[in-house]
Amino acid sequence: MTQRDHKPYDGPAGGWGALRSVTRHWLDSQQPIKNVRALLKTNQNGGFDCPGCAWGDDPKGGRIQFCENGAKAVNWEATSRAVDPAFFAAHPVSELLKQSDHWLEHQGRLVEPMRYNRDSDRYEPVSWEQAFALIAEHLNRLESPDQAEFYTSGRASNEAAFLYQLFVRSYGTNNFPDCSNMCHEASGVALGSSIGIGKGTVTLEDFEEADAIFIFGQNPGTNHPRMLAPLSRAVRRGADVACFNPLKERGLERFQDPQDMREMLANDSEPLNTAFFRPALGGDMAAVRGIAKALLAWDRDALANGKPGLLDRDFIATHTDGMEAYVAAVDATDWVDIEQQSGLSRIDIEHAAKMYCRAGRVIICWAMGITQHRHSVAMIQEFVNLQLLRGNIGKPGAGLCPVRGHSNVQGDRTMGINERPPQLLLDNLASNFDIEVPRHQGHNTVEAIRAMLDGQARVFIALGGNFAQATPDSELTHDALRRCDLTVQISTKLNRSHLVTGRDALILPCLGRTDIDRQNGIPQAVTVEDSFSMIHASYGQLEPLADTLKSEPAIVAGMAKATLGNRPVDWDALAADYRRIRELIERTIPGFEGMARRLAEPGGFHLGNSARELTWSTAAGKATFHAHALPADLFDARVRNSGQQPDLVLQTLRSHDQYNTTVYSLNDRYRGVQNQRDVIFINADDMARLGYHEGDRVDVISLWEDGRERRIRNFCLIPYDIPAGQAAAYYPETNPLVPLDSTGEGSFTPTSKFIAVKLLPATTAPTA
Numbered sequence: 001m002t003q004r005d006h007k008p009y010d011g012p013a014g015g016w017g018a019l020r021s022v023t024r025h026w027l028d029s030q031q032p033i034k035n036v037r038a039l040l041k042t043n044q045n046g047g048f049d050c051p052g053c054a055w056g057d058d059p060k061g062g063r064i065q066f067c068e069n070g071a072k073a074v075n076w077e078a079t080s081r082a083v084d085p086a087f088f089a090a091h092p093v094s095e096l097l098k099q100s101d102h103w104l105e106h107q108g109r110l111v112e113p114m115r116y117n118r119d120s121d122r123y124e125p126v127s128w129e130q131a132f133a134l135i136a137e138h139l140n141r142l143e144s145p146d147q148a149e150f151y152t153s154g155r156a157s158n159e160a161a162f163l164y165q166l167f168v169r170s171y172g173t174n175n176f177p178d179c180s181n182m183c184h185e186a187s188g189v190a191l192g193s194s195i196g197i198g199k200g201t202v203t204l205e206d207f208e209e210a211d212a213i214f215i216f217g218q219n220p221g222t223n224h225p226r227m228l229a230p231l232s233r234a235v236r237r238g239a240d241v242a243c244f245n246p247l248k249e250r251g252l253e254r255f256q257d258p259q260d261m262r263e264m265l266a267n268d269s270e271p272l273n274t275a276f277f278r279p280a281l282g283g284d285m286a287a288v289r290g291i292a293k294a295l296l297a298w299d300r301d302a303l304a305n306g307k308p309g310l311l312d313r314d315f316i317a318t319h320t321d322g323m324e325a326y327v328a329a330v331d332a333t334d335w336v337d338i339e340q341q342s343g344l345s346r347i348d349i350e351h352a353a354k355m356y357c358r359a360g361r362v363i364i365c366w367a368m369g370i371t372q373h374r375h376s377v378a379m380i381q382e383f384v385n386l387q388l389l390r391g392n393i394g395k396p397g398a399g400l401c402p403v404r405g406h407s408n409v410q411g412d413r414t415m416g417i418n419e420r421p422p423q424l425l426l427d428n429l430a431s432n433f434d435i436e437v438p439r440h441q442g443h444n445t446v447e448a449i450r451a452m453l454d455g456q457a458r459v460f461i462a463l464g465g466n467f468a469q470a471t472p473d474s475e476l477t478h479d480a481l482r483r484c485d486l487t488v489q490i491s492t493k494l495n496r497s498h499l500v501t502g503r504d505a506l507i508l509p510c511l512g513r514t515d516i517d518r519q520n521g522i523p524q525a526v527t528v529e530d531s532f533s534m535i536h537a538s539y540g541q542l543e544p545l546a547d548t549l550k551s552e553p554a555i556v557a558g559m560a561k562a563t564l565g566n567r568p569v570d571w572d573a574l575a576a577d578y579r580r581i582r583e584l585i586e587r588t589i590p591g592f593e594g595m596a597r598r599l600a601e602p603g604g605f606h607l608g609n610s611a612r613e614l615t616w617s618t619a620a621g622k623a624t625f626h627a628h629a630l631p632a633d634l635f636d637a638r639v640r641n642s643g644q645q646p647d648l649v650l651q652t653l654r655s656h657d658q659y660n661t662t663v664y665s666l667n668d669r670y671r672g673v674q675n676q677r678d679v680i681f682i683n684a685d686d687m688a689r690l691g692y693h694e695g696d697r698v699d700v701i702s703l704w705e706d707g708r709e710r711r712i713r714n715f716c717l718i719p720y721d722i723p724a725g726q727a728a729a730y731y732p733e734t735n736p737l738v739p740l741d742s743t744g745e746g747s748f749t750p751t752s753k754f755i756a757v758k759l760l761p762a763t764t765a766p767t768a
């Protein structure tokens, strides 16, 4: 095994390092030639949608449309290694549980349906019919449909998601815990209440027209590499880019476009940022409040001196509600509190405010550094407040851009994967399908875990994802899954969720985005929606690894038919031709009228966005200012009630070589980490203050009032350029530390970017 190592990385993001890394993953897939051909079809018309992130495709098409990490995602899915019945016969589950997440997924693709046998502690082959019958038997035995939980991860296509929600609602529940509960939920909640639609208002073209782009809590060099191209173009044409991130993430600093050969050969890297601000964790709301405070003060000065003001008063008068209360809240916020909570000086904030004000058109982007906090909803509402002051919504080159994670997480919501479904959707379902739809709210992810723990929920079915690892409070969550009568995982690859089983458990192997999906011999298209509300078709390109695999729509149809018979639709007929599913989507989901025709357009079609069109579906009928005071304390009272003082606040993030719980390798190139993931990034002064040295091994515990011990063991301290008082470490290894009840106010999202922790000397020897 190669040496563990850490040394600072001084190359650019992208560039030759990215090409080298892609090549390695190509070879590792064991079918490099096939995959090169497939990669050239990534995000192309007639090709497949990259199973990586939800960034949009270049509307002009052409050229290469994948990035280093997209290539990793494709090579990871399209491998010739198979996890077959012989593999399961050789490995009891208790033995597999000892393996790392990386090892498990690296074994290859799941190929046959398997059922867990408690006596042999092994998964054994089962036919698809028997598997569906077992699911139906369990579901039909429950006293209430609300005793089942139906999880979705954001790779499921629109067709699979639509069918799934139709099945689950016909069965009788809205229990749709979803990966987006852990992801951009706060964005949906905040935007819904502020502008009447829970989605971003910009399109990819807007990035070409913005005068300034503000990026909060996002690491695009790793997680949305294709975003770096529009950013680098923006900088080159003179737009400002302001980054708010406690870590100087490489992709936000310097970037080399591997798709641009001239740049590569000249070995030039584009200095990306025009300004970099390093806030305290959870401090962005205070920072934005500061920008608004400076803006309002300058506006008053200008007016007092007979100059034009800085606010867009026409826009405010015509389109907004609640500005007076908001201005009063800003006036009532002291600079002392703003500086203290944001961790930024007034001078820095005023510098950001100048960049903001001199731009006629501003886009604000954000991701998990914003959404995974206790006050995320208020924080995102503050982004909207600021944009409303300058009319920066609904005009070209300006708007709000929550940068989504999974490639179809936004589409799944649009299709109705929602534990709090809009009335309109329920009405449409009831009338189109003549069913009694459940009207009461269902469980989100955290509520689902509680329900399983309490014995209220007995069956857990997952359409993709890795529930056991992606969720908070791992020990409790694993306990919750183990209490179920039945757990079902519809998956492409082996992961820990298959090993943390209910009394009965099934693995149902499915086709992935790269696989050709034939029904009755005819290749099917599926559709997806990106971060910019563009809907387009995706066609798999590679022969499936085994003919025992089924598509997600076929699996959903199989479960539905076994459970409900031909009620309320002919499930087999729908799964036999996805155009029939799309006809139902057209009739049920607003915005999809004429879907079949509009899909034929190159690049697909835009769903439309009411806020972009200056129509406000809010309670007030206008875009709404929300006037919050800054949080009195960033720490939850339940941390304070633990009776202990935290040493540090920990954020959990992604390495460059992982996709959520999928760990491609143990390296993190841009942060200079090699062959290890059990590390804590810490400021050198904090390390000294706490009495540790570089390379020391520690246990980490988190603080919460319930007194339960949440601990991760034997992590290595890496001194890092990180603001004092903060630490960072990789997800999912850190999920045992996130208390289940530590969630965002109004969003219920686990606060994965703000965990109060203490370090203790390690109690066990290193594992590897």
Ligand SMILES: Nc1nc2c(c(=O)[nH]1)N[C@H]1C(S)=C(S)[C@@H](COP(=O)(O)OP(=O)(O)OC[C@H]3O[C@@H](n4cnc5c(=O)[nH]c(N)nc54)[C@H](O)[C@@H]3O)O[C@H]1N2
Pocket: 052, 053, 054, 069, 183, 216, 217, 218, 219, 220, 222, 223, 224, 244, 245, 246, 247, 249, 279, 280, 281, 282, 283, 284, 367, 368, 369, 370, 404, 405, 406, 651, 652, 653, 654, 655, 656, 658, 659, 660, 753
């Ligand atoms: N290759 C790859 N691509 C992916 C994924 C992947 O795992 N791998 N995951 C996909 C998914 S589902 C998602 S949701 C996205 C995630 O995309 P990101 O949100 O970029 O993912 P994280 O690694 O969680 O990075 C969070 C960033 O926010 C910063 N941050 C943390 N706390 C704060 C804070 O309080 N304030 C500010 N200003 N910054 C903060 C961190 O330093 C880090 O740079 O990426 C998607 N794309």
Ligand SMILES: Nc1nc2c(c(=O)[nH]1)N[C@H]1C(S)=C(S)[C@@H](COP(=O)(O)OP(=O)(O)OC[C@H]3O[C@@H](n4cnc5c(=O)[nH]c(N)nc54)[C@H](O)[C@@H]3O)O[C@H]1N2
Pocket: 105, 152, 153, 154, 155, 156, 179, 180, 182, 183, 184, 368, 372, 405, 406, 463, 464, 465, 466, 467, 470, 471, 490, 491, 492, 493, 494, 495, 510, 511, 512, 513, 552, 652, 653, 654, 659, 660, 661, 662, 731, 732, 734, 735, 738, 752
């Ligand atoms: N501490 C901490 N926790 C977090 C986060 C964090 O930043 N910090 N981030 C949160 C976020 S943003 C998210 S989105 C969640 C992610 O949560 P999930 O979406 O549940 O997790 P993934 O790791 O993306 O799921 C990987 C698994 O999906 C399966 N899979 C892959 N492709 C397909 C497919 O096409 N079809 C099917 N059916 N299965 C497939 C494979 O078996 C693979 O093992 O995690 C959340 N948890």
Ligand SMILES: [Mo]
Pocket: 179, 182, 183, 184, 404, 405, 406
């Ligand atoms: Mo996500």
